[in-house]
Amino acid sequence: MNIMTETALESAVNDKMNGTPNETIKMRGRKVCVFYGEKQALFDVDLDVRENQVTALIGPSGCGKSTFLRCLNRMNDTIDSARVAGKITLDDEDIYDPKIDVVELRARVGMVFQKPNPFPKSIFENVAYGPRIHGLARKKGDLDEIVETSLKKAGLFNEVKDRLHEPGTGLSGGQQQRLCIARAIAVSPEVILMDEPCSALDPIATARVEELIDELRQNYTIVIVTHSMQQAARVSQRTAMFHMGYLVEEGETDKMFTNPDDRRTQDYITGRFG
Numbered sequence: 001m002n003i004m005t006e007t008a009l010e011s012a013v014n015d016k017m018n019g020t021p022n023e024t025i026k027m028r029g030r031k032v033c034v035f036y037g038e039k040q041a042l043f044d045v046d047l048d049v050r051e052n053q054v055t056a057l058i059g060p061s062g063c064g065k066s067t068f069l070r071c072l073n074r075m076n077d078t079i080d081s082a083r084v085a086g087k088i089t090l091d092d093e094d095i096y097d098p099k100i101d102v103v104e105l106r107a108r109v110g111m112v113f114q115k116p117n118p119f120p121k122s123i124f125e126n127v128a129y130g131p132r133i134h135g136l137a138r139k140k141g142d143l144d145e146i147v148e149t150s151l152k153k154a155g156l157f158n159e160v161k162d163r164l165h166e167p168g169t170g171l172s173g174g175q176q177q178r179l180c181i182a183r184a185i186a187v188s189p190e191v192i193l194m195d196e197p198c199s200a201l202d203p204i205a206t207a208r209v210e211e212l213i214d215e216l217r218q219n220y221t222i223v224i225v226t227h228s229m230q231q232a233a234r235v236s237q238r239t240a241m242f243h244m245g246y247l248v249e250e251g252e253t254d255k256m257f258t259n260p261d262d263r264r265t266q267d268y269i270t271g272r273f274g
């Protein structure tokens with residue numbers, strides 16, 4: 001290693017130690033437009049997603065938050081009437097390039113939905129399914145290890161270790177959502193998209209998932225859609241405010257909640273509309 005590299009490394013480590021956020025852009029959206037048939041749902045959205053940070057998407061119902069989230073792993077491809085224009089990159093690679101393997105993309109950019117949706121299979125199988133189809137378990141024992149590690153990272157292992165072969169659907173709502181997070185983690189994603197992951201959970205289960213999101217950001221980049229201003233303020237480092245299909249403004253969460261630039265953000269966070 002030469003001196004320059006050593007210095008650069010040291011400075012990067014110091015930045016980390018000082019808590020300077022990682023400003024690497026993991027995903028970049030430029031002039032993103034989405035149409036459902038004739039109706040346009042998103043207009044020229046430019047939004048960067050920073051690595052190892054939580055980005056919250058907020059705004060009144062129907063403003064396009066979930067539509068934008070679904071663009072990030074091409075889930076809109078599954079909606080017949082949907083058409084996406086503009087450019088979205090992951091590590092500077094165009095995810096809408098025809099060469100992109102969408103199955104592989106969705107392993108790199110995983111998703112957790114509003115309602116916990118475990119498969120009607122055992123807890124073990126819920127987590128093992130993805131790694132198995134993606135060929136991540138090479139030798140016997142690999143799968144056991146992936147399942148255990150993923151459940152640990154999702155903060156669920158201790159609660160379920162004695163009943164791994166019982167149905168995932170038998171868990172509580174909060175546990176099911178953490179199982180879905182373990183399932184997403186099991187294929188080693190780089191980005192995790194969460195569409196209102198706590199809206200079906202009680203306050204205690206919500207608090208547990210919020211803590212988990214904060215832990216996960218050390219290893220993953222997270223984008224979360226939420227209707228809860230408190231949740232956005234608690235879990236995210238950056239917040240993006242949408243209104244009627246437009247990105248109104250985006251910035252550090254602390255600033256967005258104390259001193260936003262746009263009147264619409266101010267009105268929304270203070271409950272004046274939405």
Ligand SMILES: Nc1ncnc2c1ncn2[C@@H]1O[C@H](COP(=O)(O)OP(=O)(O)OP(=O)(O)O)[C@@H](O)[C@H]1O
Nearest residue numbers: 036041059060061062063064065066067068079081
């Ligand atoms: N599958 C679809 N087909 C047609 N229109 C859709 C579809 N999904 C969303 N839309 C429309 O696109 C617009 C944006 O919807 P979207 O669900 O992205 O908003 P949202 O901000 O996530 O809303 P909510 O907070 O209510 O979930 C809305 O007008 C909605 O009716």
